[in-house]
Amino acid sequence: MLLEINDIHVHYGKIAALKGVSVEVDEGEIVTLIGANGAGKTTILKTISGLRPLSTGRILFDGRDISSMPGHKRVLAGIGQAPEGRGIFPGMTVTDNLLMGAYARKGDFSKDLQEAFDLFPRLAERKDQMGGTMSGGEQQMLAIGRALMAKPKVLLLDEPSMGLAPMLVQQIFSIIEEINRRGTTVLLVEQNANQALRLAHRAYVLETGSIVKSAPARELLDDPQVRAAYLGAGATD
Amino acid sequence: MTMTTIKTAWTALADPVRAWWAGLGRLPRMGVYALLIFGALLLPNDQIGSFMSPYSDWQGLLFFPIGGYILLAIGLNVVVGQAGLLDLGYVAFFAVGAYSMAVLGKIYHWDFWEIIAVGIAVTALSGVILGAPTLRLRGDYLAIVTLGFGEIVRITAQNTAAIGGPNGMNGIPHPPNLTTWAFPSAQPFSALGLSGLTPFKYAELDSRPYYYLMVLAIVLAIIFSKRLANSRVGRAWAAIREDEDAAELMGVPTFKFKLAAFAIGASIGGLAGVLYSTQTVSIIPDDFPFILSATILAAVVLGGSGNIPGVMLGAFLIAWVPERIRFLAEYRVLIFGAVLVLMMILRPEGLLPSRMRKAEFAEGTGGMGSMGGEVSTSKKTVGAGE
Numbered sequence A: 001m002l003l004e005i006n007d008i009h010v011h012y013g014k015i016a017a018l019k020g021v022s023v024e025v026d027e028g029e030i031v032t033l034i035g036a037n038g039a040g041k042t043t044i045l046k047t048i049s050g051l052r053p054l055s056t057g058r059i060l061f062d063g064r065d066i067s068s069m070p071g072h073k074r075v076l077a078g079i080g081q082a083p084e085g086r087g088i089f090p091g092m093t094v095t096d097n098l099l100m101g102a103y104a105r106k107g108d109f110s111k112d113l114q115e116a117f118d119l120f121p122r123l124a125e126r127k128d129q130m131g132g133t134m135s136g137g138e139q140q141m142l143a144i145g146r147a148l149m150a151k152p153k154v155l156l157l158d159e160p161s162m163g164l165a166p167m168l169v170q171q172i173f174s175i176i177e178e179i180n181r182r183g184t185t186v187l188l189v190e191q192n193a194n195q196a197l198r199l200a201h202r203a204y205v206l207e208t209g210s211i212v213k214s215a216p217a218r219e220l221l222d223d224p225q226v227r228a229a230y231l232g233a234g235a236t237d
Numbered sequence B: 001m002t003m004t005t006i007k008t009a010w011t012a013l014a015d016p017v018r019a020w021w022a023g024l025g026r027l028p029r030m031g032v033y034a035l036l037i038f039g040a041l042l043l044p045n046d047q048i049g050s051f052m053s054p055y056s057d058w059q060g061l062l063f064f065p066i067g068g069y070i071l072l073a074i075g076l077n078v079v080v081g082q083a084g085l086l087d088l089g090y091v092a093f094f095a096v097g098a099y100s101m102a103v104l105g106k107i108y109h110w111d112f113w114e115i116i117a118v119g120i121a122v123t124a125l126s127g128v129i130l131g132a133p134t135l136r137l138r139g140d141y142l143a144i145v146t147l148g149f150g151e152i153v154r155i156t157a158q159n160t161a162a163i164g165g166p167n168g169m170n171g172i173p174h175p176p177n178l179t180t181w182a183f184p185s186a187q188p189f190s191a192l193g194l195s196g197l198t199p200f201k202y203a204e205l206d207s208r209p210y211y212y213l214m215v216l217a218i219v220l221a222i223i224f225s226k227r228l229a230n231s232r233v234g235r236a237w238a239a240i241r242e243d244e245d246a247a248e249l250m251g252v253p254t255f256k257f258k259l260a261a262f263a264i265g266a267s268i269g270g271l272a273g274v275l276y277s278t279q280t281v282s283i284i285p286d287d288f289p290f291i292l293s294a295t296i297l298a299a300v301v302l303g304g305s306g307n308i309p310g311v312m313l314g315a316f317l318i319a320w321v322p323e324r325i326r327f328l329a330e331y332r333v334l335i336f337g338a339v340l341v342l343m344m345i346l347r348p349e350g351l352l353p354s355r356m357r358k359a360e361f362a363e364g365t366g367g368m369g370s371m372g373g374e375v376s377t378s379k380k381t382v383g384a385g386e
């Protein structure tokens, strides 16, 4: 198992946002986490990447317990994240944003930069534009490209389709598939459950801080409860 | 309408200079730097003084507040402009430096040059002591805690008998003379107003040797700060300033770098304190009030947070303008305040912002930033409605 989240509890002050969540992600998989607003999806990703401390439970990555490892060291360990809201550096150019992604690594990054530009030709066209002036969709590409610059073993994506036009959503999802084909494990958080379940191998359903279902993604597509709650098909069934 | 004119005029003035500078090679740049330093050395001239400061002693003014504010602004700029941490208690480090000089010089009779080194180390340490427990806080919370720290340092000084309590300390020693060599009374020195000047003799009356010491400190602080800005440390600070969580996700040890910014900013403030203290001979706790922290912060923001020429210009204006308009008597502070407000409406990003800072500003995040943006947008809307 590449990433193993073991019964974690996370609190904001006294309020419990995660109440004993366990998630497993195997090497090479695309795993998706779906759930309503406020279910705790972002909190799970932030806890994995070390931005939030956990109260109890353990996170194992690559066989190591990383529960108390500071966030910046988890990047070196192989965890990359494109955060919710994208987290682009507005005052840095597209190229500098990408290079920040490789901050923790040493050496020559021209090849990695080229790879990012191959994956997202739009970024290559705008490589000297300030990050803050990129459109929402372009920023999403930049956030993913930047996370890849760290050469992560697992890529955490928090709602990459948020606020994007349907055409662009399609494009982002096929790029995620391509990233996975090239060997990167993906943990994907999505509101767009329909698309996410078609793309992923396995899925977890999160409700108010607890996992209520986990199954192969395709199965959940036909699950009446999931359809009713997350696929907007409740009325027709 | 006049506002827009002024705005355009300023841009028309600043942009070509910026473009010319960007196109300049390494060697010509060195030449410009040398010329600027040379110019700074000639500033304490009486003719310049009669124009720049008809109401107060120009040479004294050049050392402090002008030189002092500039050095402090460069130091605070590391914290506020580069790492993006709002520090409202920066005066504390100035005070720690000044008291280090006073205590080590007067009580322990240490040599001035040793005190400079130790003073810098002590203030850096005080930066770490303040930073370590507080830098986990963000934004407004950090600002409030630093404000408290500034007051704690002043009040502690007030209540510590060993360092003079509210009466402070006097008889702080001057630096030992390096040489008593004087400029000869011949051309070209007499024309430049230099003849008879002993640039390395630190006595009571002539503030020029102290001013030269200040210029040296400023030059060193600029070099140090510039080097940092262009290094891995500078990139990390920029990332922290723009999005701290994202910076951590890039593998930047954010806490460590914030602490470093605090320590480095503090040590520059401490250096300013040592110089101030050795020149003025006597200091009291009330020399280090909150308003001085606010003033230096105003200089940084007015000039263009993050850009060294900008913050130097801001510090110069804030130190010099109130002296220059002394003839306005009691309206002086009122007018000065009004000018500051007007400046921030016209150029909320500062007089000379860096390119990065401009782009961050356009994002409209951060309290003061979005306020400035709103002012100009609402004006546009009014114009369109007519």
Ligand SMILES: Nc1ncnc2c1ncn2[C@@H]1O[C@H](COP(=O)(O)OP(=O)(O)OP(=O)(O)O)[C@@H](O)[C@H]1O
Residues within 6 Å of the ligand: A012, A015, A017, A035, A036, A037, A038, A039, A040, A041, A042, A043, A044, A084, A191
């Ligand atoms: N910084 C915070 N302080 C207090 N409570 C928080 C904080 N961040 C999140 N929460 C709470 O924790 C819960 C889980 O939030 P989280 O952001 O993980 O939800 P989410 O599943 O990502 O939702 P969305 O789909 O809307 O992004 C919510 O109830 C939220 O209000």
Ligand SMILES: [Mg+2]
Residues within 6 Å of the ligand: A041, A042, A043, A084, A158
């Ligand atoms: Mg979320």
